[in-house]
Amino acid sequence: MGNDWKERLGMVYSTNPDFQYEKDSEEEQGTLAPRQxxxxxxxxxxxxxxxxxxxxxxxxxxxxxxxxxxxxxxxKCGVGGTVKDGEILIQGDFCQRVMDILKTEGYKVKRSGG
Known part of the structure; x- marks a missing residue:
């Protein structure tokens, strides 16, 4: 095990010789297949x-x-945009084109009112 002190920042020192520091591993969810x-x-x-x-x-x-x-x-839309908070924002009104692209990629897509 490496001695990377930055990973343990904020930890209290232990005098226990058998102590093993365990990192909190935030597991990202596995990505579902496009069909799902x-x-x-x-x-x-x-x-x-x-x-x-x-x-x-x-x-x-x-x-x-x-x-x-x-x-x-x-x-594919030829415009800017961003990805944040688990959402994709595409600048401009490209709902139909985005839906077509996603369907071509194999995703299940629905149009929502907004």
Whole structure:
């Protein structure tokens, strides 16, 4: 075991010679297969100064896989966007195009009112 003190920051020193420090391992959920995902696509204008964004919610899986999906959608739509709080935001009204892309990738997609 390495002696990386940064991983143990905030721990109290133990005089027990048999003490083994155990890190809290936050396990990310495994990413479900596209066929098992139930994604919702909606047009959102709230808190965005009237600008429309296409919002994709309902993704179950790792943040890395969510970012990859967001990157794919942004590049196929040719616009900017972001991935945060488990949601993908695509700038502009691209609901239909996003739904088509997700269906092509094998995801189950529904349009939500918003």
């Amino acid at each position: 995902q139930n994604l919702r696509v909606l047009l959102d204008k709230k808190k965005r100064k009237g600008k429309a964004v296409t919002l994709v919610t309902g993704f179950i899986g790792s943040n890395e896989d969510l970012k990859d999906l967001g990157k794919l959608l942004k590049s």
